[in-house]
Amino acid sequence: MDESKQGILLETGTNELEIIVFEVGTSLFGINVLKVREIIPAQTITPIPNSHRHIEGIIRLREEVITVVNLTDVLGFEPANNLNDDKFIIAELNQLKVAFRVQDVSRIHRISWQDIRKPNELAQNIETAATGVVKVEDDMILLVDFEKIIVDINPERSISVHQVKQLGERERNNKKIIVAEDSAILRKLIGDTLKEAGYDQVQFFEDGQALWEFLYNKKEDESLFDDLQLVITDIEMPKMDGHHLTRRIKDDEILQQLPVVIFSSLITEDLFYKGKGVGADAQISKPQIVDLIKVIDQLVL
Known part of the structure; x- marks a missing residue:
């Protein structure tokens, strides 16, 4: 294994993340470093006729054609005065590369998922909800829900019940599955899709900490493994991320026999080693729900 892969493994399961703080309009926002491929000065854009209102167009970056999304537009701020000073954050999520236009990018901060809080209900009613908020020094940083932005622009990138029809x-299945997923929208989509696939017994938790506490409190119950056959977890969640949750399950002498599937938009070639390092039984990239169901079928036999 090369040194970069070793570094990834050494940092696995610490329940910490690094965020890049960037500026849009008058506010500060954050993006998980794991989503970022590079940051470049704003480039000349080729417009796309009849595209979504948040899409500026496309750029050619080396051998790739990448769509540019204007975060100023998405987040409802007034257009910047000098676009030449803007930056493009090249991100990869849901197996898709996208360039997000921002005004400025500052330094990287290392924080704990324990320090991230969900926005209150009022804040979640904005068009593009934040996945969390964290205080860094004297600043409040909103972590943008980039997955929701992509799905709002292109609904085909989301999980769909219709995919199960293929x-x-x-048949109905009585196996019980528990899921850690912080997005209310995705909890409903995953629940509806698993039900369509025959898995009616699904219980959801809003973050890894809540799921871990549930398991920990029940692990001495002799009937636990009669009632529960599988864990599915997202990676990015407040309080406890999916890698840390998986590591705690697999390090526990009693709970380690539970299959754990990581289902996340962050499954890339490099990050696959993180999931493997904490003992995940399988890793599936959102929105590949059919692949998830096939894996569940194999693991709950």
Whole structure:
């Protein structure tokens, strides 16, 4: 294994993340470093006729054509005066590369998922909700829900119940699954899709900490493994991330026999080593729900 992969493994499961803080309009926002491929000065854009209102157009970066999304537009701020000073954050999520236009980028901060709080209900009613908020020094940083931005622009990038139909007729299954997923929208989509696939017994938790506490409190119950067959977890969640949750399950002498599937938009070639390092039984990239169901079928036999 090369040195970069070793570094990834050494930092696995610490329940910490690094965020890049950037400026849009008059506010500060953050993005998980794991989503960022590079940051470049704003480039000349080729417009796309009849595209979504938040899409500025496309750029050619080396051998790739990448769509540019204007975060000033998405987040409802007034257009910047001098676009030449803007930056493009080249991000990869849901197996898609996107350039997000921002005004400025500052330094990287290392924080704990324990320090991230969910926005209150009022804040979550904005068009593009934040996944969390964290105080860094004297600043409040909103972590943008980039996955929601992509799905709002292109709904085909989301999980769909209709995808399950390609699996054909399926019988009802009494196996119980528990899921850690912080997005209310995705909890509903995953629940509806698993139900369509025959898995009716699904219980959801809003973050890894809540799921871990549930398991920890039940692990001495002799009937635990009769009632529960599988754990599915996202990676990015307040309080406890999916890698840390997986490591705690797999380090526990009793709970380690539970299969754990990581289902996240962050499954890239490099990050696959993180999931493997904490003992995940499988890793599936959102929104590949059919692949997730096939893996569940194998693991709950």
